[in-house]
Amino acid sequence: LAKTTQPISMDSYEGQEVNITCSHNNIATNDYITWYQQFPSQGPRFIIQGYKTKVTNEVASLFIPADRKSSTLSLPRVSLSDTAVYYCLVDPNNTDKLIFGTGTRLQVFP
Amino acid sequence: DVKVTQSSRYLVKRTGEKVFLECVQDMDHENMFWYRQDPGLGLRLIYFSYDVKMKEKGDIPEGYSVSREKKERFSLILESASTNQTSMYLCASSLGYLVQRLLHEQYFGPGTRLTVT
Numbered sequence: 001l002a003k004t005t006q007p008i009s010m011d012s013y014e015g016q017e018v019n020i021t022c023s024h025n026n027i028a029t030n031d032y033i034t035w036y037q038q039f040p041s042q043g044p045r046f047i048i049q050g051y052k053t054k055v056t057n058e059v060a061s062l063f064i065p066a067d068r069k070s071s072t073l074s075l076p077r078v079s080l081s082d083t084a085v086y087y088c089l090v091d092p093n094n095t096d097k098l099i100f101g102t103g104t105r106l107q108v109f110p
Numbered sequence: 111d112v113k114v115t116q117s118s119r120y121l122v123k124r125t126g127e128k129v130f131l132e133c134v135q136d137m138d139h140e141n142m143f144w145y146r147q148d149p150g151l152g153l154r155l156i157y158f159s160y161d162v163k164m165k166e167k168g169d170i171p172e173g174y175s176v177s178r179e180k181k182e183r184f185s186l187i188l189e190s191a192s193t194n195q196t197s198m199y200l201c202a203s204s205l206g207y208l209v210q211r212l213l214h215e216q217y218f219g220p221g222t223r224l225t226v227t
Contacts, residue, residue, distance in 0.1 A: 034215075041220075042218075042220060042221070043114075043218025043219055043220060043221055044216075045217075045218065046216065049215075087152070087153075097155065097158060097166075097168070098216060100145070100152050100153035100154075100155075101152050102150065
């Protein structure tokens with residue numbers, strides 16, 4: 001299973017755009033890139049998944065370059081409620097097992 | 111909405127006790143998972159099950175066992191609790207990849223914070 005590397009923590013202020021980059025050098029052809037969000041005292045929840053180029057939903061955008069060795073989660077105009085831990089995962093298409101790393105702890109300040 | 115429930119939010123047990131953590135999902139998912147989460151270590155997979163009576167070891171199965179007698183229920187068992195098993199335990203479920211290949215989003219329960227004294 002491909003390993004991911006992402007920053008341990010990031011700080012931002014309300015209203016700013018936040019970009020969290022994840023590297024996954026050993027990603028396989030059939031793997032998807034998935035991001036989860038975890039608030040304190042809750043289980044993680046899925047926010048976005050992509051295979052290549054760009055994916056956007058009501059929560060975030062995911063940018064994946066052509067070589068797919070990295071990806072960037074973009075949160076537009078963050079608010080205090082976006083303070084959470086964000087996990088980048090490589091989601092193999094041949095198994096249901098996911099590997100969560102330690103994630104990126106995002107702190108949003110007023 | 112998918113709902114994953116765990117039997118307790120907080121649990122305190124003594125060293126050597128047998129501990130059962132129960133998880134129930136209501137969406138007829140094939141897969142169920144048990145993780146533990148510790149500061150600085152992220153989520154680590156203990157066991158998962160892709161069908162009734164089927165189980166596979168995750169990354170840290172030592173000291174744990176599991177039981178899945180019904181599709182909706184997945185139990186984590188600590189045969190003899192130890193202090194190093196004090197942790198947050200998270201249960202999750204998902205559709206099997208054979209059912210939905212493109213996305214097998216995992217749905218998590220609220221977690222059980224277990225303290226072993």
